Amino acid sequence: MDILSLAGIVLALVAIIGGHLIEGGSLVSLFNPAAFVIVVLGTIAASLLGTPMTVFRGALRRLRWVFVPPPATHEELIEKIVGWSQIARRAGLLGLEDIIERETEPFTRKALQMLVDGADAETIRHAMEMELAAREDFELRAARLYESMGGYSPTIGILGAVLGLIHVMENLADPSKLGSGIAAAFVATVYGVGFANLVLLPIANKLKSVINRQAQLAEMVIEGVLAIATGENPRNIEMRLRGFIHE
Template sequence: MDVLSLVGFALALIAVVGGHLLEGGHLSSLFNPSAFTIVIGGTLAASLVQSPLPEFRAAMQRLRWVVRPPWVPLDALIAKIVHWSVTARREGLLGLEGLIEHERDPFAAKALQMLVDGAEPEDIRHAMEIELGAREDFELRTARLFESMGGYAPTIGILGAVLGLIQVMENLADPTRLGSGIAAAFVATVYGVGLANLVLIPVANKLKAVIRHQSQASELLLEGVVAIARGENPRNIELRLRGYLQS
C-alpha cells in the first residue's frame, strides 16, 4: 500500500477545509449539490467524449494503483533472472520450460517461451520490445485521461460559477439573497480547481510513475532473457542488470 498517497489526500482535505474554517467559514458553505453535479458530471462527460471505451474502462481500473501500486522489486527480479540463467547453464534452455506455467507475468512468460523455443536473441528483443512499447503506450494513455480531466475540471467549475451567478442576477430584487447566492456560485470554482490540482493531476502523475517502473522492470527482464539466450555467464548477467538499481 502506498501510504504517501493516502497521507497526501488527507493532508489536502485538511488544508482546504482547515484553512476555510480558520478564515471564519462554515463547513456548510462548502457543500453545494448543484455545483458538485455540474463539476463532477461535466468533467466525467468530457472524458467520455474524449476516450474510447476500452481506454476509459482501463483508466478507471488503474485508479487502485494510486493506493496499491503493483511495484516490482527489481532486486528480486534480478535474483529470479540469475536463477533462470543458472538453470539454463546446467540443464539447457529446455530446463526452463517448467517455469513458464508458474510465471504470473504474461510478458515474462512469453519471453521465456521464446527462449525455450530457441529463438535468436535479437528476435526475442525485437518481438518483446514491440509488445513493451504497445503496452506502455496504452498505459500512458490511461494516465493522460486523468491529466485531461484535470484540465477540464477548472473550466467546468467556472461554468458552474457563471450558472450560479445567473441565478443571483435573477434575484437582484432581493438583496438578502445576494451574498449567499454569490458564495454558492463560487463553490463550483473551488470544486473544479481543487479536484484538478489536488486529485486528478496528482493521480495522473502517480500512475505515470507506476507505469515507468513497470516498463523499467520489463526492460530489465528482457535484457536478462536476451543475455541468457546469448549464453552469457550468470555472474556477468547479474552485474549488468544491477545497473538498473541505480536509476
C-alpha cells in the same frame, strides 16, 4: 499500500478544510450538491466524449495503482532472472519450462517461452520491445486521461460559477439572498480547481511514475532473457541488471 498517496489525500483535505475554517468559514458553505454535480459529472462527460472506451476502461482499472501499485521490485526481479540463468546453465534452456508454467506475468512468460522455443536473441528483442512499446503507449494514454480531466475540471468549475451567478441575478429584488447566493456560486470554482490540482493531476503523475517503473522492469526482463540466450555468466547478468537500479 502507497502511503504517500494516502497521506496526500488526507493533507489536501486538511489544507482546504482547515484553511477555510481558520479564516472563519463553515463546513456548510463548502457543501453545494449542485456545484458538485456540475463539476464532477461535467468533467466525466467531457472525458467520455474525447476518449475511446478501451482507454477509459483501462484508466479505471489502473486507478488502483495510485494506492496499490504492482508489487514487483527490482531486487526480486534480479533474483528471479539470475535464478533462471543458473537453471539454464545446469539443465539447458528446456529446464526453464517449469518456470514458464509457474510464471503469472504475461510479458515475462512470453519472453521465456520464446527463449525455450529456440528463438534467436535478435528475434526475442524485436518481438518483446514491440510489445513493451505498445503496452506502455496504451497505459500512458490511460494515465493522460486523468491529465485531460484535470484540464477540463477548472473550466467546468467556472461554468458552474456562472450558472450560479445567473441564479443570483434572478434574485436581485431580494438583497438578503445575494451574499449567500454569490458565495454558493463560487463553490463550483473551488470544486473545479481543487478536483483538478489535488486529485486528477496528481493521479496522472502517480500513474505515469508507476508505468515508467513497470516499463523499466520489462526492460530488465528483456535484457535478462537475452543474456541467458547468449549464455552469459549469471554473475555478469546480475551486474548488468543492477545498472537499472538508481534509488
